[in-house]
Amino acid sequence: MTVHSEHPSQTITARVAGVRFFEVGKVYHFSYAHIPDLAVGDHVVVETARGVQLGQVMNLVAPEPGTDLRDYKPVLRRATPTDLMSQRLWKSREVEALITCREKAAEVGGLQDAKFVAAQYNFDGSLLTFLYSAEDKLNTNKLRAVLQRGFRAKVELRQVGPRDVAKLIGGMGACGIPRCCSTFLTDFSPISIKMAKAQGISLNPTEITGMCGRLRCCLIYEYEQYVEARKQLPKRNKRVGTPHGEGKVIDVHPLRDAVTVLVEETQHIVNREDIVPLDELAALQAKAAAGCAKAENGGCDCGARQPVAEEADEGEADYDDEALPGEPISPESYHAAAPGAPTGAAPREERRGRSRRGRRHRPGSGPRPNRTRQEKPDQNE
Numbered sequence: 001m002t003v004h005s006e007h008p009s010q011t012i013t014a015r016v017a018g019v020r021f022f023e024v025g026k027v028y029h030f031s032y033a034h035i036p037d038l039a040v041g042d043h044v045v046v047e048t049a050r051g052v053q054l055g056q057v058m059n060l061v062a063p064e065p066g067t068d069l070r071d072y073k074p075v076l077r078r079a080t081p082t083d084l085m086s087q088r089l090w091k092s093r094e095v096e097a098l099i100t101c102r103e104k105a106a107e108v109g110g111l112q113d114a115k116f117v118a119a120q121y122n123f124d125g126s127l128l129t130f131l132y133s134a135e136d137k138l139n140t141n142k143l144r145a146v147l148q149r150g151f152r153a154k155v156e157l158r159q160v161g162p163r164d165v166a167k168l169i170g171g172m173g174a175c176g177i178p179r180c181c182s183t184f185l186t187d188f189s190p191i192s193i194k195m196a197k198a199q200g201i202s203l204n205p206t207e208i209t210g211m212c213g214r215l216r217c218c219l220i221y222e223y224e225q226y227v228e229a230r231k232q233l234p235k236r237n238k239r240v241g242t243p244h245g246e247g248k249v250i251d252v253h254p255l256r257d258a259v260t261v262l263v264e265e266t267q268h269i270v271n272r273e274d275i276v277p278l279d280e281l282a283a284l285q286a287k288a289a290a291g292c293a294k295a296e297n298g299g300c301d302c303g304a305r306q307p308v309a310e311e312a313d314e315g316e317a318d319y320d321d322e323a324l325p326g327e328p329i330s331p332e333s334y335h336a337a338a339p340g341a342p343t344g345a346a347p348r349e350e351r352r353g354r355s356r357r358g359r360r361h362r363p364g365s366g367p368r369p370n371r372t373r374q375e376k377p378d379q380n381e
Contacts, residue, residue: 016063016072019046019055024167026186027058031072043079045123050156054079054087054123083123090121097121101130101147108143117160118168121153128153133165163188166212173211180217191215195223198230200252229254233272241276244268 017038018027030046032038042057063069098119105111118131128151132140140157147155160168163181170182181188196208196219210216230252234240238249240261247263258271 015069016061017044017057017075018059018061019044019075020058021053021055024182024184024186028055029061029072030075031063031069032060032075033069035075035078038075038078043084045076045079045083047073047076050129051122051127051154052076052124054083079123086125087123090123090125094119094121097128097151098130100150101143104146104150105143108146111138111140111143114138114140115165117165125153127156129156129158131158131160131164131168133160133162162212162214163217166210171211174216175218179211181212185217188217189220191217191219195219198223198226226254229257233257233259234275234277239278240270241278242268242270243274244270246278 015031015033016029017032018029020027028046028048030044032044038044038057038060040057040059043054044057045052045054047053063072098116101119102116105114105116113136114132114134116130116132120129120131121127130147138159144155144157147157166179167181167185171179173179191214193203193208193215196203196215199219199222201208201219208215208219233252233254234249236249236252240247240249240259242261242263244261244266245263247261247268249259250262250267251260253259253269256269258269259275261268261270261275
């Protein structure tokens with residue numbers, strides 16, 4: 001199977017399969033280079049950190065850039081009808097195993113804070129995993145030893161969080177529809193109070209807390225849209241100009257792209273395009289009126305360098321490649337500094353220490369090489 005890239009002439013051979021082990025679970029990637037006819041929907045047997053598992057192929061993708069197929073664990077083989085039937089058989093025994101686990105935990109004691117929520121067999125019954133939730137870390141070694149004697153499979157006890165418990169149990173959410181975690185969410189994103197504040201949601205625990213006792217997963221769904229919308233709108237208590245007059249922002253409506261402005265004890269909803277940010281406008285005007293702070297001391301260097309044309313000698317144009325701060329050079333000042341000029345004008349070479357073309361020239365070291373000055377005719381002749 002090939003995956004077509006953005007360029008029609010290029011194709012990428014897909015050799016990585018995304019495999020899912022539960023109906024609503026994460027997708028893990030395995031290489032299938034040795035099974036070229038693998039297709040989406042096939043059931044395969046793979047080796048995982050928890051032993052051999054049976055999963056279903058959800059997609060076929062190309063390896064990530066910079067990775068090798070050897071970095072992925074290989075698909076062992078396609079699942080046979082016997083494997084699928086065996087998986088159904090062992091899954092039907094999970095409820096019985098969970099009841100046994102709860103009874104043994106009560107007999108062992110010391111695990112009153114643990115809540116056992118699920119038992120999971122792998123496809124061939126060689127591994128049995130019990131999932132439980134607890135506030136603190138518990139020592140389950142004694143219980144695991146008791147269960148190991150009662151089951152032929154290898155027994156593991158794994159602690160999970162409250163959101164995983166809600167995902168396993170299922171049920172209805174506060175919105176009146178099945179919980180997101182048990183219907184389509186394959187991973188849990190971090191949720192914070194900041195997300196509720198950005199969307200203007202009441203911080204009442206009953207409004208932002210889910211059935212699992214944690215912040216609702218749906219708080220992140222529209223968070224980015226609210227953040228982007230708020231960047232274009234003024235914040236509360238800002239002074240703005242509106243078609244109704246000057247007022248103060250008292251509320252922000254990101255999804256409406258508008259704000260509520262209080263103008264002379266009257267509230268108006270104003271769209272973003274009709275708002276004039278007076279505070280920012282006043283700051284820009286004050287900065288423009290102040291001028292450059294460096295110019296006061298004669299050391300302003302924020303402007304662009306502008307070459308100044310001088311009279312050409314021997315038909316060649318000459319330019320100043322660097323002007324002294326606060327002392328611009330002009331053709332008139334250059335001729336005033338020439339030999340024979342009135343006293344009081346400093347020679348250009350002494351002021352600048354550079355030749356006309358930017359090369360270093362020492363005063364008194366003689367005439368410049370390869371340059372002759374054309375004598376000007378005397379006006380008295």
